[in-house]
Amino acid sequence: MFFMIVATLFPLTLTPELSRLRDAAPGVLWIGALLSSLLALEFLFRDDAVDGTLEQFALSGQSLTWMLFAKTCTHWLLTGLPLALSAPLAALALGVPVAALGSMIAALALGSFALSLVGAICAGLTLGARRGGVLLSLLTLPLSVPILVFGSDATRHAIAGTEIAGPMYMLGAIAVLGVTLAPLAAAAAVRIGLE
């Protein structure tokens, strides 16, 4: 919802010229995606930490790593995936050609998954901090740069009608790296955060 509003504000404020909007589209879409994922990230573990259920997760005798991975996947299914699926509406307003929409959805879906994984580590790290929201943004934004670079690159290629495999492979590699490392790091961070 937030993503849609941000993305549609650009045609209203920037210029109504489709050709210029099309140039700005990858940046607009990806920064919109990043900001909206940040908004949701704060609540990834916080509510569970406040009501004490996260503590019970940590003491359940089950692997905290797997539980947090499951939580992160659910978080992506409820925030990242809907964002990728609703992106065509915003993209059309930005003058993205219809032929590019499929690749763009794929890039956003993969990229937002990687963003959720990176975000899970940062959300775990900021769990113990009061006013963790600001700190969370400061931690997550720099770590998201590679995802943003390759994601917007893939979208730019899609709009230009050229091959997007290169940046998509890089996005995929980041996501795989995230899947292998982020849940472990998040579990360690949450254990520290619960102290």
Place this chain on the structure above:
Amino acid sequence: MLNVQGLHLWRGDRHVLQGVSFEATPGRCVLLTGKNGAGKTTLLRAIAGLLEPEEGRMTWRGASVRDTRDEFHSELAYLGHEPPLKGDLTGRENLHFATGIRRVVSAAEIDAALARTGGTAFADRATRLLSAGQRRRIALAGVLLANAALWLLDEPTTNLDAEGQQLVADLVAEQLSRGGLVVAAVHHSLPLVAGTLTELTLGVA
């Protein structure tokens, strides 16, 4: 079975646990007493593994707790100050969820645990609408359902009426007679059978 030796723990620059040692054996309840701020909650959280002590050694069934964390946790039920309940879920759903992450649990087991702690009447209401005492009764049902050998209870009688306090004492006595262990932080002593109780007063130094 649970052996704690020379536990030292600092919170910030305060030396809260200054070499705490005790041994808990099956069928016995260790009562942690002491003034506010004496470190009762800190000790319980350190045993549970939620706080990392700076020094000291804890063993469970002879094995170091630190090395066998998941096995230790699967035999542990921890109930802190606040009942760990999701406010939007009903008591029954909370128990299903909390027990479900530990083991497969049937509706009949949950009903039995709720009946034991007197929570049946309000088990189908969202827990944020319940009183603190009612929430605690639901949480106590969760402790029963965990089927754990070791109970760590932090002020288990808080918010409970006189009958509820007796209930906690009865539950603890049942757990002990099953050969379980209980470590509880309390302000008021629990009416327990003599001979099953070890008292450990913290913060005397």
